[in-house]
Amino acid sequence: MLTRRIQGQKGVQGIIIVNSEGIPVKTTLDNSSTVQYAGLIHQLVMKARSTVRDIDPQNDLTFLRVRSKKNEIMIAPDKDYFLIVIQNPSD
Amino acid sequence: QEIKVNQRRRQYCSLFQVNTERFESDSCGINHVEGGWPKDINPLDMEQTIRFRKKAEKDESYLNSIPQLGSVAEHCGRQNNAVDIYQEPFDGWEEVEESPEPPSAKTINIFRDPNEVKRTVTGLSWHPDGGRKLAAAYSCLDFQKASRDMSLDSYIWDVENPNRPELTLKPASPLVCLDYNPKDPHTLVGGSYNGQIVYWDTRRGSQPVELSSVEHSHRDPVYKIIWLQSKTGTDAFSASTDGQVLWWDVRRLSEPTERLVLDPTREGNLDRALGAISLEFEATMPTKFMVGTEQGLVVSCNRKAKTPTEKIVCTYDGHHGPVYALQRNPFFPKNFLTVGDWTARIWSEDIKESSIMCTKYQMSYLTDACWSPVRPSVFFTLKMDGMLDVWDILFKQSDPTLSLKVCDRALYSLRVQDNGRLVACGSQQGETTLLEICSELSTLQKNEKSLLAAVSDTDTVNLDFNQLHPK
Numbered sequence: 001m002l003t004r005r006i007q008g009q010k011g012v013q014g015i016i017i018v019n020s021e022g023i024p025v026k027t028t029l030d031n032s033s034t035v036q037y038a039g040l041i042h043q044l045v046m047k048a049r050s051t052v053r054d055i056d057p058q059n060d061l062t063f064l065r066v067r068s069k070k071n072e073i074m075i076a077p078d079k080d081y082f083l084i085v086i087q088n089p090s091d
Numbered sequence: 092q093e094i095k096v097n098q099r100r101r102q103y104c105s106l107f108q109v110n111t112e113r114f115e116s117d118s119c120g121i122n123h124v125e126g127g128w129p130k131d132i133n134p135l136d137m138e139q140t141i142r143f144r145k146k147a148e149k150d151e152s153y154l155n156s157i158p159q160l161g162s163v164a165e166h167c168g169r170q171n172n173a174v175d176i177y178q179e180p181f182d183g184w185e186e187v188e189e190s191p192e193p194p195s196a197k198t199i200n201i202f203r204d205p206n207e208v209k210r211t212v213t214g215l216s217w218h219p220d221g222g223r224k225l226a227a228a229y230s231c232l233d234f235q236k237a238s239r240d241m242s243l244d245s246y247i248w249d250v251e252n253p254n255r256p257e258l259t260l261k262p263a264s265p266l267v268c269l270d271y272n273p274k275d276p277h278t279l280v281g282g283s284y285n286g287q288i289v290y291w292d293t294r295r296g297s298q299p300v301e302l303s304s305v306e307h308s309h310r311d312p313v314y315k316i317i318w319l320q321s322k323t324g325t326d327a328f329s330a331s332t333d334g335q336v337l338w339w340d341v342r343r344l345s346e347p348t349e350r351l352v353l354d355p356t357r358e359g360n361l362d363r364a365l366g367a368i369s370l371e372f373e374a375t376m377p378t379k380f381m382v383g384t385e386q387g388l389v390v391s392c393n394r395k396a397k398t399p400t401e402k403i404v405c406t407y408d409g410h411h412g413p414v415y416a417l418q419r420n421p422f423f424p425k426n427f428l429t430v431g432d433w434t435a436r437i438w439s440e441d442i443k444e445s446s447i448m449c450t451k452y453q454m455s456y457l458t459d460a461c462w463s464p465v466r467p468s469v470f471f472t473l474k475m476d477g478m479l480d481v482w483d484i485l486f487k488q489s490d491p492t493l494s495l496k497v498c499d500r501a502l503y504s505l506r507v508q509d510n511g512r513l514v515a516c517g518s519q520q521g522e523t524t525l526l527e528i529c530s531e532l533s534t535l536q537k538n539e540k541s542l543l544a545a546v547s548d549t550d551t552v553n554l555d556f557n558q559l560h561p562k
Contacts, residue, residue: 002157009168017157021127025147063163072176074167076160080152083160089171 003028003083011089013071018042020080029086037073041084045077194481194493195529196514200253204229204521206242212517214268215506220276222508223250224257225515227523230265230284232312245269245281247293250513250525261297262289267312273374274324280341282313282329290341303344309333315370320377328372330382334364336392353382353390357400365390371417373424379404383414387431391440407443410434416460416505422467422540426547430457435472435482437554439547447547448554450482451489458503465511465535468543475501479516481532485542488556493532497524 003015007028016034017026022042027034049061064075071088128134132143147153202225204210214228226247245266246256260266264285272278281289286309290301309331316329319338326348328338338349352359353367369383378395389407396402410431419427425440426447433453436446455476463469468485469492477498480491497516504517511533517523546554 002154003161006161006165006168009165010172012168017153019147021129023128023143023147025144025153063167065167067176069177072171074164074171076163078156078160081156081160083157083164085164085168087168087171089176 006085009087011087013086013088014084015086016041016084018082018084025081037084037086041073041075041082045075045082049077192529192531194483194532196479196481196493196495196526196532198497198524199513199527200250200525202227202246202248202253202256202523202525205246205256206244206521208238208241209521210241210265211503211519212521212523213503214266214281215504215515215517215523216269216271216279217506217508217513217515218247218276219271219273219509222510222513224248225250225506225523225525226260226269226271226279227515227517228266228269228281229521230267230312232267232284241265247279248523258293259297260289260291260299262299263287263302268315270316270318270327272318272324274318278341280316280318280327280339282309282316282331284312286310286313286331286333288313288316288327288329288337288339288344290344301341301344303339304346307346309335309337311366314368317370317372319372320374328370328380330367330370332366332368332385334361334366336367336370336380336382351392351399351402353384353403355388355390355403355406357403359399366413368413369415369417371419371427373419373421376419376424381417381419381427383409383417383429383431385413387412387414389414389417389427389429389438405443407438408445409436412456415458418461420462420467421464423543423547428460428462428470430460430472433457435460435470437484448484448488458501459505461505461507463507463511463533464509465533467540469511469532471505471507471514473502473505473516477502477518479505479514479526481528483532484554484556485536485539485546488554493528495526497526498522 006012007015014029016024016037018024018038022038024034024038048064052059052061061077066073071086074085076083132139210229210231212227213230213232216226218224224247228245231241243262243265245260247258249257262283264283264287266281266283269279269281277293279291283289287305288303288308289299292300311331311333313329313331316327319326319328325341328336330336334353336351337347340348352361353365354360354363356363365388366385367382368385371381378393380392382390387410389409391404392402393404409429412432414429414431416430427438429436433456435450435457437448438446453474455474458473458475460470460472469483472480477496477500479495479497481493483492486492498518500519502516502518506515512528514526514528515523546556
């Protein structure tokens with residue numbers, strides 16, 4: 001699996017791969033969490049990307065990290081997909 | 092008159108027309124229940140969705156994107172494992188000092204003499220409890236210029252109300268100076284033009300409670316009166332150009348309790364006495380006091396001396412003219428400030444030959460001065476051209492740090508409130524202006540006390556400001 005290496009990293013709680021339509025193509029979490037993450041994060045990524053591009057149209061979003069009290073959600077976006085990794089390094 | 096207009100209207104057209112392509116944009120949220128599944132797949136059908144997903148995983152773009160996204164994510168994941176991602180951001184950053192704004196002061200209120208014939212504000216005293224009230228003494232010091240219909244009244248103002256004084260003080264002769272009792276804010280003592288001492292209790296109205304008897308009072312206007320530190324809290328002392336310093340107990344103003352003749356030859360000879368025009372008393376040094384004289388000398392005295400000759404300790408050759416203001420530095424009481432002639436000077440009581448710091452000769456005569464109660468290196472001076480100068484000697488010695496034109500007339504009296512921020516200045520035309528000084532000049536600065544100590548703690552006679560910039 002392409003995501004095996006990330007999955008094996010310390011503290012990784014889950015991985016989701018979402019396509020441009022918002023469909024979670026691959027996930028290691030349960031269904032309801034997956035759907036929730038996919039939906040919410042899709043909107044967040046769209047907003048973040050448009051923010052970066054509005055400020056400078058020649059710029060683009062490369063990575064988004066949402067650090068919270070309990071973990072960090074890392075989002076790697078690209079043209080057709082985005083990869084979500086949920087990690088809590090102290091686990 | 093009608094203007095003829097060229098009625099012929101021509102249509103102006105441009106040679107080219109330009110318009111952008113219409114682009115319709117639409118904002119909408121995505122209701123994400125189960126992704127944007129293609130039309131032919133039923134999201135509820137698990138078999139169909141699984142089949143779709145499996146197909147997507149084999150898609151070329153998928154196979155190209157994911158490894159790359161993966162390596163980026165992996166890098167960040169490793170970072171998270173390497174550092175503590177839960178630490179408090181900005182922790183330990185030192186508070187950035189705001190870039191200092193230029194010093195300033197703003198006028199809060201102006202209290203005007205309500206009478207037709209305006210008198211000079213010759214004395215001011217802040218209410219000891221929070222400075223919400225200000226007492227002002229009004230008199231005309233110009234010899235024989237006082238007209239018959241000049242009012243004798245002085246006023247206590249409420250700082251918030253400049254329209255009307257809060258209380259009128261009605262002495263028998265105009266007050267030249269007055270002082271609120273620091274121990275009992277209801278009581279005040281005043282010195283009059285005719286030499287009498289007057290005592291008020293504000294709870295008992297405008298009329299004085301007690302007056303000193305004319306025979307035993309000063310023979311000249313009382314220029315300064317200050318409450319003393321005593322167990323009963325009823326003692327004060329006064330100074331006048333008649334050459335005497337008198338001590339009083341306000342419970343019995345018929346006679347002074349003590350008397351000192353300012354004869355520099357120490358013989359108590361009134362004919363040779365110097366006229367006192369300012370008085371200094373610092374509660375932390377209750378046995379000492381100083382007198383500023385008309386002749387320009389500053390006399391340092393010891394109240395507890397056994398014999399009258401020992402009462403006068405020494406003199407300082409102060410100014411070319413009357414010493415209008417005299418005050419010890421509240422933080423460094425061995426140093427005192429004087430103004431007279433066109434300069435302000437700082438002295439060290441151990442050095443009798445000369446002052447340790449002298450300002451440049453100013454363009455106008457200085458009439459009053461006082462130290463800031465909160466900043467040891469700041470003092471205020473007033474001039475006859477209506478200027479209030481704020482000096483910060485650690486910052487600049489040659490000129491004031493802030494100069495304000497308070498009014499067009501001469502300013503005569505100055506009092507800074509205990510918070511160091513509110514300054515009251517009285518003018519020749521009976522106006523008392525209340526100003527608020529910016530926080531920079533009214534807040535103790537870091538290391539200020541030690542810097543000032545370093546500057547004065549040198550072998551040289553003068554304050555050595557080079558100590559501020561060690562090599």
